[in-house]
Amino acid sequence: MSGTQREATPPEEQDGDARRGRHSAGTARDLVVAALAVLLFAVAAVVGHHLHVTYDVLHLGWPPLYAQWEPHIGPGTPAALAVAALVVLQGPALARRLAWRPLVWAAWGGSMAWCWALALVDGWDRGVARRLTTGYEYLQEVDRVDDIGLTLRVFTDHILLGAPDNWVPHVAGHPPGALLTYVLLDRIGLGGGPWAAVFTVTVASSAAAAVLVAVRALCGPDTARAVAPFAVLSPAAVWFAVSADGYFAAVAAWALALLALAATRTARWPKAAAVGSGLLFGLLCYLSYGLVLFGLIALAVLLAARTWRPVPLVLLGMLPWFAAFTAAGFWWFDGYFTLVERYYQGTARIRPYGYFVWGNLAANVVTVGLAAVAGLRRAAPELPRAVRVLRRSPPTGPTALAVLVAGALAAVLVADVSGMSKAETERIWLPFTLWLTAAAALLPLPAHRWWLAAQAAVALAVNHLLFTGW
Numbered sequence: 001m002s003g004t005q006r007e008a009t010p011p012e013e014q015d016g017d018a019r020r021g022r023h024s025a026g027t028a029r030d031l032v033v034a035a036l037a038v039l040l041f042a043v044a045a046v047v048g049h050h051l052h053v054t055y056d057v058l059h060l061g062w063p064p065l066y067a068q069w070e071p072h073i074g075p076g077t078p079a080a081l082a083v084a085a086l087v088v089l090q091g092p093a094l095a096r097r098l099a100w101r102p103l104v105w106a107a108w109g110g111s112m113a114w115c116w117a118l119a120l121v122d123g124w125d126r127g128v129a130r131r132l133t134t135g136y137e138y139l140q141e142v143d144r145v146d147d148i149g150l151t152l153r154v155f156t157d158h159i160l161l162g163a164p165d166n167w168v169p170h171v172a173g174h175p176p177g178a179l180l181t182y183v184l185l186d187r188i189g190l191g192g193g194p195w196a197a198v199f200t201v202t203v204a205s206s207a208a209a210a211v212l213v214a215v216r217a218l219c220g221p222d223t224a225r226a227v228a229p230f231a232v233l234s235p236a237a238v239w240f241a242v243s244a245d246g247y248f249a250a251v252a253a254w255a256l257a258l259l260a261l262a263a264t265r266t267a268r269w270p271k272a273a274a275v276g277s278g279l280l281f282g283l284l285c286y287l288s289y290g291l292v293l294f295g296l297i298a299l300a301v302l303l304a305a306r307t308w309r310p311v312p313l314v315l316l317g318m319l320p321w322f323a324a325f326t327a328a329g330f331w332w333f334d335g336y337f338t339l340v341e342r343y344y345q346g347t348a349r350i351r352p353y354g355y356f357v358w359g360n361l362a363a364n365v366v367t368v369g370l371a372a373v374a375g376l377r378r379a380a381p382e383l384p385r386a387v388r389v390l391r392r393s394p395p396t397g398p399t400a401l402a403v404l405v406a407g408a409l410a411a412v413l414v415a416d417v418s419g420m421s422k423a424e425t426e427r428i429w430l431p432f433t434l435w436l437t438a439a440a441a442l443l444p445l446p447a448h449r450w451w452l453a454a455q456a457a458v459a460l461a462v463n464h465l466l467f468t469g470w
Contacts, residue, residue: 026378026444027444027447029377030374030377030378030443030447031374033373033374033376033377034370034373034374034454037365037370037373038365038370040358040361040362040365041064041362041363041365041366043362044063044064044358044359044362044363045062045063045064045362047355047359048060048063048064048355048359049063051063051352051355057350057351057352058351058352058355058423059347059350059351059423060423061469062466063359063423064356064359064360064362064363064423065363065366065426065462065466065468066423066424066426066427066468066469067462067466067467067468067469068466068467068469069465069466070465070466070467071464071465072121072122072464072467073121073464074120074121074122074123074127075120075121075123075124076116076117076118076119076120076121076122076127077121077464079113079116079117079120080114080117080118080120080121080459080460080463081460082117083110083113083114083117083233084114084233084453084456084459084460087110087114087229087232087233087452087456088233088449088452088453088456089449091110091228091229091232091233091452092226092229092445092448092449092452094106095225095226095228095229096225100216100221103212103225103228104209104212104213105209106228107208107209107211107212107228107231107232108205108206108208108209110208110232110233111205111206111207111208111209111231111232111234111237111240112201112202112205114205114232114233114234114237114459115201115204115205115237115240115241115246116201116241118237118238118241118459118463119131119197119201119241119242121463121464122463122467127241127242128193128194128197128241128242129193129194129197130193131193131197131242131243132182132193132196132197132200132242132244133192133193133196135168136168136169136170137168137170137244138168138170138171138178138179138181138182138196138244139182139192139193139196140168140171141167141168141171141179142179142182142183142186142191144165145179145180145183148180148183148328149328149329151176151179152176152325152328152329152330153328153329153330154329155176155329155330155335156330156331156334156335156338158172159172159335159338159339159341159342160338160341160342160345161342161345161346162345169346170244172339172342173339173342173343174287174288174289175285175286175287175288175289175325175330175332175335176286176325176330176335177283177285177286177287177325178244178248178286178287178288181244181247181287182196185199196242197241197242199247200241200242200243200244200246200247201240201241201242201246203246203247203250203251204240204241204243204246204247204249204250205237205240205241205246205250206250206253206254207231207240207246207249207250207253207254207434208228208231208232208234210250210253210254210256210257211227211231211253211257211434211435211437211438212224212227212228212231213257213260213261214253214256214257214259214260214261214301214404215227215401215404215438215441216266217257217260217261217263217264217266218260218263218264218301218304218305218400218401218404219396219397219398219400219401219404220396220397220400222397223397223398223400223401223441226441226445226448227401227438227440227441229448229452230371230372230437230438230440230441230448230451230452230455231437231438233452233455233456233459234368234369234434234437234455234459235366235367235368235369235455235458235459235462236249236367236368236430236433236434236437237459238366238367238459238462238463238468239367239426239427239430239468240430243427243430245288245427245428245430245431246430247287248284248287248288248291248430248431249430249431249434251280251283251284251287252280252284252291252294252431252434253431253434254280255277255280255281255284255294255298256277256294256297256298256301256435258273258274258276258277258280259273259274259277259281259298259301259302259310259314260301260305261273262274262277262309262310262313262314263301263302263304263305263307263309263310264305264394270310271313273310274310274313274314274317275313275314275316275317276317277310277314277317278313278314278315278316278317278318278319279317279318279320279321280317281294281298281314281317281318282317282318282319282320282321282322283321285318285321285322285332286321286325286332288431289332289335289336289339290415290420290421290428291431293411293414293415293432294411294431294432296407296408296410296411296414297404297407297408297411297432297435298407299407300403300404300406300407300408300410301404301407303390303403303407304386304394304395304400304403304404305394306390306393306394340420343420347422348419348422351422351423353419353422356419356421356422356423357416357417357419359423360416360421360422360423360425360429361412361416363423363425363426364412364425364426364429364433366426366458366462367426367429367430367433368433368436368437369437369440369454369455369458369459370451370454370455370458371437371440371443371451371452371454371455372436372437372438372439372440374440374443374451375405375438375439375440375441375442375443376405376409376436376439378398378439378442378443379398379401379402379405379406379439379442380402382398382399382401382402382442383402383403383406385399385402386399386400386402386403398441398442401438401439401441401442402439402442404435404438405435405436405438405439407435408432408433408434408435408436409436411432412429412432412433412436415428415429415432424469426468440455
């Protein structure tokens with residue numbers, strides 16, 4: 001009788017049973033990959049602690065992160081818990097229900113609330129007001145810039161450690177666009193650490209909105225709505241608030257969003273979007289040398305859209321920045337190669353490549369979160385499908401998202417093997433890892449709340465157990 005009953009099961013129920021089986025197997029594999037990521041981080045912490053104590057070659061307080069062990073709570077703790085609970089419990093439903101424009105604004109507002117709450121866990125003074133005023137930071141050099149033209153002409157002369165009046169590490173380590181941003185803020189009356197922090201967090205948190213715009217253009221509205229809660233509740237917010245690299249990440253994100261709108265012709269004026277993308281990409285080149293690797297993510301957008309149409313207009317938009325800085329006396333390549341020399345005058349000469357080439361990846365487990373790690377596992381099978389689809393038409397949905405995520409992963413891996421980022425990559429790679437976080441949207445919808453809770457737990461644990469640098 002039981003055999004007869006099994007044979008009589010309707011086909012649609014058999015299909016449902018198969019789907020549930022595949023879902024359970026997929027979830028198990030997601031959890032295994034997440035567990036392996038935790039193990040990688042734990043091994044990096046143990047090995048890093050041994051190297052730190054025995055050889056003192058890492059120059060990190062709590063490897064693989066640039067941080068100090070310091071369990072604490074602060075005025076931002078209740079707000080951080082409240083934001084996390086709200087996004088975990090209501091985020092997925094709100095993302096499906098809100099109209100598109102309110103959703104984009106809500107993503108920016110939610111991300112800003114999350115960033116501010118986490119920053120204030122360390123208190124207003126230490127977590128916000130003094131973050132960009134330390135001896136390594138841009139605000140140390142703002143008062144030194146009396147003549148912007150002269151500063152640009154002699155900028156490279158002050159990069160090396162042996163140079164007279166050499167720049168502090170962050171100014172020396174970047175093109176002058178980063179310093180000039182805070183100089184211009186000072187010139188319009190928004191000088192000092194608090195205003196610099198407000199500007200940085202406000203701009204950095206807008207990256208969540210830019211991610212939604214780009215994903216919707218390339219992958220469709222359903223995928224973008226699935227991304228939204230993860231873009232808001234990202235563990236990267238620990239470093240977005242307050243780090244200038246969060247500002248860089250937002251500039252890069254909006255450049256990519258405009259490129260996606262231009263490439264898919266979903267903007268009202270696609271040519272204007274392409275030029276606007278170029279203007280932001282040009283600015284990006286003068287904010288951080290390493291962000292030329294963002295071109296790999298831009299290439300992924302063009303591949304996903306199956307077009308090169310926006311490229312000439314993007315290059316046209318970039319041209320004014322190169323023309324203006326070069327005419328003013330700063331030659332980008334001189335700055336970069338002088339920086340490479342400065343880099344190996346400092347701690348990079350003793351920091352072991354053999355540790356950081358994998359320790360960097362371990363550090364970024366806490367930047368992207370476990371949901372993104374599991375999402376990357378889901379993205380991998382989509383790539384062969386993308387190759388097949390691209391022969392005929394642009395991919396959509398999860399397949400297009402996998403192409404975008406692959407571009408971000410390629411940028412991270414190239415940056416990693418270059419050796420130019422030994423440590424501190426949880427901050428330096430924010431413009432790249434922001435897009436890895438979007439992979440969490442590939443996880444099954446019924447499990448999104450649990451994965452969002454995991455994302456929040458990572459951020460809250462890091463921010464309350466450690467005091468992160470920069």
